[in-house]
């Protein structure tokens with residue numbers, strides 16, 4: 001099973017890399033993340049909740065993304 005997971009990660013090219021994610025259940029569609037980091041977040045759908053449009057964070061943007069995570073009022077954003 002673990003080997004299968006590793007293969008899946010390898011196919012996704014994400015071995016050892018953190019990925020950005022938004023928990024749609026928690027997001028309240030305030031728009032703060034999209035406003036600060038439109039390269040990574042976009043409000044979509046009927047409820048306008050945030051979706052990650054670029055899950056691999058560029059090295060130069062890591063500090064900015066940490067700020068966005070801190071600013072999210074519902075702690076819906078993760079980067080791990």
Ligand code: SF4
Pocket residue numbers: 022026027028029030031032033034041049050071072073074075076077
């Ligand atoms: S900052 Fe948080 S609550 Fe606001 S839209 Fe982004 S993910 Fe949703």
